[in-house]
Amino acid sequence: MTGERLRIERMSVRFGGVAAVRELSLSIAPGEIRGLIGPNGAGKTTVINAITGEVPMTQGRVLLDGDVVSGLPAHVVSRRGIGRTFQHVEPFGELSVLDNVLLGVGRHAPVPLFHAAFATPLARRGEASAVREALGLLERFDLVPYRDTPAAELPFGVLKRMDLARALAARPTILLMDEPTSGMSESEADRAVAAARALAESQNVTLLVIEHNMRVMMRLAHSVTVMQNGAVIAEGAPSVIQRDPAVIEAYLGEEAADAVR
Amino acid sequence: MRAEASRATLLSLIGVAALAAGGAFLGSYAVYLASLAMINVISAVGLNLLTGNSGQISLCHSSFMAIGAYASTLLTVNFGVPFWLAIPLGGAVAVAIGALLGAPASRLQGIYLALATLGFLQIVQIVIEELASVTGGVRGLIVPKPAFAGARVSEYGRYLIVLGACALAVWSARNLMRSRVGRELDAVRLSRPAAQALGVAVGRVKLTAFALSAAYAGVAGGLLAIVVGFIDPVEFGVSAALRQITFIVVGGMGSVAGSVVGAAVLSALPEALRPVKEYSDLIYTLILLGFLIFLPRGLVTLWHAGARRSRARTFAAAGEGTP
Numbered sequence: 001m002t003g004e005r006l007r008i009e010r011m012s013v014r015f016g017g018v019a020a021v022r023e024l025s026l027s028i029a030p031g032e033i034r035g036l037i038g039p040n041g042a043g044k045t046t047v048i049n050a051i052t053g054e055v056p057m058t059q060g061r062v063l064l065d066g067d068v069v070s071g072l073p074a075h076v077v078s079r080r081g082i083g084r085t086f087q088h089v090e091p092f093g094e095l096s097v098l099d100n101v102l103l104g105v106g107r108h109a110p111v112p113l114f115h116a117a118f119a120t121p122l123a124r125r126g127e128a129s130a131v132r133e134a135l136g137l138l139e140r141f142d143l144v145p146y147r148d149t150p151a152a153e154l155p156f157g158v159l160k161r162m163d164l165a166r167a168l169a170a171r172p173t174i175l176l177m178d179e180p181t182s183g184m185s186e187s188e189a190d191r192a193v194a195a196a197r198a199l200a201e202s203q204n205v206t207l208l209v210i211e212h213n214m215r216v217m218m219r220l221a222h223s224v225t226v227m228q229n230g231a232v233i234a235e236g237a238p239s240v241i242q243r244d245p246a247v248i249e250a251y252l253g254e255e256a257a258d259a260v261r
Numbered sequence: 262m263r264a265e266a267s268r269a270t271l272l273s274l275i276g277v278a279a280l281a282a283g284g285a286f287l288g289s290y291a292v293y294l295a296s297l298a299m300i301n302v303i304s305a306v307g308l309n310l311l312t313g314n315s316g317q318i319s320l321c322h323s324s325f326m327a328i329g330a331y332a333s334t335l336l337t338v339n340f341g342v343p344f345w346l347a348i349p350l351g352g353a354v355a356v357a358i359g360a361l362l363g364a365p366a367s368r369l370q371g372i373y374l375a376l377a378t379l380g381f382l383q384i385v386q387i388v389i390e391e392l393a394s395v396t397g398g399v400r401g402l403i404v405p406k407p408a409f410a411g412a413r414v415s416e417y418g419r420y421l422i423v424l425g426a427c428a429l430a431v432w433s434a435r436n437l438m439r440s441r442v443g444r445e446l447d448a449v450r451l452s453r454p455a456a457q458a459l460g461v462a463v464g465r466v467k468l469t470a471f472a473l474s475a476a477y478a479g480v481a482g483g484l485l486a487i488v489v490g491f492i493d494p495v496e497f498g499v500s501a502a503l504r505q506i507t508f509i510v511v512g513g514m515g516s517v518a519g520s521v522v523g524a525a526v527l528s529a530l531p532e533a534l535r536p537v538k539e540y541s542d543l544i545y546t547l548i549l550l551g552f553l554i555f556l557p558r559g560l561v562t563l564w565h566a567g568a569r570r571s572r573a574r575t576f577a578a579a580g581e582g583t584p
Contacts, residue, residue, distance in 0.1 A: 054454055074457035083458065090455035092448050094515075102441070103448050104459045113469065116440035117433040127440060170459050 004066070005030045005174050005206045006051070006082075011060035013043070013050050013230075020046040022230040023060070028174070033200050033207045035221030035238065037214075039250065043230040044210045045087065048176045052084050053077040064174070083172025087179045087210075089163045093152030097143055097162050100151050101134040104169025137165040141195070156183040160192070168199070174206040175199075181216050189213060193220050218242065226250070277428050284420045292420045296488045298528035299427040300481045305508040305524035306434045306517060307477025312506070313515035314443065315470035316450030317367070318375045321382040322478050322505045325355045327389065327497035329479030330486040331396055334404050344407035344414075348426075348483035355479025356472045363471025367464055382502060389494045402492040414487075423484050430477055434517045437473075446470055447515065500542050507549045513559030522560050 006028040013021040021043045028034050036044050049055040051062050053074040062070040069077050092100050115123040138144050141161040146154060151162060160180065167175060180196065181189035193216055200207050211217045217224060217238060224241045226234040228250045234241055241247055284292055308322045333351030336342040342350065366377050389396045396402060407414045407422075414422070437443045445466045448456040456463055486492050504527070512523020527548075534541045556562060 052458060054457065073462075074454075075460050075462045078458055078460040086455065086458075090452045090458075092451040092455065094451060095444070095447055099444055099447075103444050103456070103461065111441055113437075113442055113473075116442045117437050119436040119440075123436070123440060130441070166455075166459065 003029060005032070005064070006208070007063040007066075008047075008051070009061045009063070011047065011050060011062065012058050013046050013055060014058045019230055021050065024227070024230070024232055026225060026232070028206055028208060030173075030206055031200060031204050033197070033209065033220055033222050035217045035224040036208060036210045036227065037212075037217060037224060038227035042227040044227055045178055046230075047227075048084060048178055048208070048210065051077075051176060052082060078170060078172075081171075081173035082176065083167040083170050083174070084176040085160075085163045085167045085178060085180060087182060089156075089159045091151035091154075091159055091162065094150055096148045097146045097151060097154070098131070098134055098138065098148065100162055101137050101143075101166050101169050102130055104166045105130045105133050105137075134169060137169055141165040157185070157188050160184060164192075164195070168205075172205060174208065177207060177209045179210050179212060181211065181213055189216055196220060214242070273428075273432075277424065280424055281421060284417055284424070289416055292416055293488070294528070294532065296420050296423045297485075298525055299423045300485050300488065301505075301508060301524040301528045302427050302521050303430040303484070304478045304481035304505055305512070305520040306430050307474040307481070308505050309509045309512075309515065309517070309520040310434060310437070310443075310446060310477075311470045311474035313509055313513075313519070314438070314446035314450060315467055317467060317470060318371070318506075319378045319471075319474070320375055320499070320502045320506075321362075321378040321385070322474065323497040323499075323501035324382045324385040325359060325475040325478035326482035326485065326501070327385055327492075327494065328355045328358055328475075329482030330492050330497075331389070331402070331482075332479070333483035334402055334486045334492060335395065337405055338402075343409070344483075344487055345409065345422075348480060348487070351483040352476050352479035355475040355482070359475025359479075360468060360472040362475075363468040366471060367467030379499070382499060386494065386498060389497075396494075397492070399494060401494065404486045404490050404492060406490065407487045419488055423488060426480060426484055430480070431517060431521060434477075434520070438517055442469070450515075500545075503542075503549070504545055507545050507552075509559070510549055510552050510557075511559055513561030514557075516559070516561045518564075519559045519561040526560070 004027050006026070008024060008026040011021055011024045012019065024047060036047065038044055046055060050057045053070070053072055053076070057070055060070070061068055064080055064082060067080070069080055069082065072080070092103065111123045111126040135144075138147060141164060143158070143162060143165060146158060146162075151159065154162065160183065164180065177196070181192050184192060196207060196209070197220060199205050209217075209220060211220070221238050223236060224238050225232055226241060226244075226247050233250055234244050234247050236244070284295065287295065304322065304326055308319065311317050311319055311322075329348075329351040332354040333344070333347040336347040336350055337344060362378075362381055366374055369377055390398050392398070393400075407419065445456070445461050448459075448461055449463050449466045453463055508523040508527055509520055510523070511527060512521065513519025530544075531541060534544060537544075552559065
């Protein structure tokens with residue numbers, strides 16, 4: 001144990017001739033809530049996609065608790081304990097909210113195909129315990145009334161909660177959240193922030209959060225990393241970052257007045 | 262929920278019993294047609310897991326029926342394996358070849374997957390024709406009459422065997438779709454990034470779908486061989502593959518009930534089309550296109566819409582709104 005949950009060493013990601021991420025290094029401690037901010041196109045989501053293995057890195061390494069996870073297939077990275085949520089949720093639209101969350105749950109006790117096909121007692125027990133676990137998550141995120149509703153029919157705010165419940169069902173040790181409050185009202189965002197904080201503290205889940213809403217970030221993050229054009233331009237406590245002239249110039253721009261207030 | 266499930270189980274059991282009893286009163290030709298319809302149901306159930314649930318188009322499902330039919334018959338003819346063992350073994354051979362095809366095919370999508378599976382169908386046809394000394398080539402292969410404990414199985418006995426296999430196929434597919442296996446099939450079709458992020462091994466799931474669908478098709482092929490008593494390689498060509506796709510589109514993609522309804526309804530069609538037999542491919546294609554345009558999720562959506570409306574009425578009557 002290195003005292004680091006996640007370590008990114010000189011990550012570069014290139015799409016053809018475009019350098020989306022350039023030599024980005026980052027270190028996140030266990031239990032930390034780290035914010036990742038930057039203007040549109042800074043490469044924030046690409047960083048998440050590269051950590052999870054969805055997008056290949058052209059250079060660099062990612063380590064989880066000291067073990068290299070870069071280069072592994074995305075589903076293996078997830079099984080190692082790196083979870084994520086999506087800016088646009090990526091729901092399994094035709095499946096019910098319960099089934100969406102169950103997809104996160106079941107893999108800790110996989111039921112062999114033969115047992116599943118013939119609904120053996122083993123399969124029934126496995127399914128019942130998965131459903132219990134999923135229902136617990138539905139309760140925690142106020143999703144019980146939507147249990148049997150197809151995800152495609154949910155309002156966006158509810159969908160965001162489902163995304164979080166689904167990601168947590170897989171029991172990650174670090175959760176990468178891509179704009180968890182986008183599309184939410186101010187009060188919804190407040191509740192989401194409270195939930196995320198409670199999560200990090202009660203279950204010792206480390207968070208890396210991309211967030212556009214500066215007010216949310218100020219209240220949520222222990223420290224903030226600022227990206228511009230694929231590279232880190234500043235890092236530090238939210239209150240310091242907020243006053244950093246380079247950050248204000250690069251990122252805040254027209255939002256500066258609003259954010260500093 | 263619980264009561265609903267056990268009522269469905271009870272209704273299914275009554276249905277199977279009624280079919281079993283009814284067969285005893287049907288004429289020989291009707292029993293034969295009903296057997297063919299149930300064989301179509303088995304193969305449609307398999308194809309729907311692959312195409313409707315995991316989202317992989319296949320133009321070679323009929324090839325897996327061919328593999329099951331030839332493998333089981335050749336085991337019986339050459340090694341004296343009894344039919345009740347030969348048919349599952351034929352299914353196992355189909356699974357093995359399905360997994361071999363699935364390994365490269367699960368990396369392809371859309372039109373490329375369609376072309377690859379079409380190529381596989383052609384290869385199977387060519388192998389059957391070229392290995393004439395084993396398979397009988399284009400002249401086909403006579404299937405020995407199935408016997409059990411020395412006694413020949415009657416036509417009604419074969420009907421009951423097909424009925425049992427069909428019930429098992431439908432039941433197992435429903436179980437799969439209510440388990441993690443089925444959810445993963447759907448997840449892979451609906452969102453690859455989300456599935457991966459939750460630890461679903463997308464490639465392995467797609468491969469499993471190929472092997473699973475081949476199992477159903479292989480068993481269906483073996484049953485077809487003993488019911489018809491003869492294997493004609495032409496029966497496993499492109500038009501058969503297209504017919505099977507029509508079954509699941511008409512019934513409902515991604516729905517076990519849809520596979521049953523689509524295959525059962527359309528199995529009656531050749532009889533209705535008897536006077537215009539030469540146009541049957543054309544008619545199948547028109548039905549396929551018609552459903553894709555006007556009812557893309559198939560006949561089961563009519564049932565779902567009805568159920569939803571009656572549920573809404575119940576809610577309204579109880580003074581509650583739907584969430």
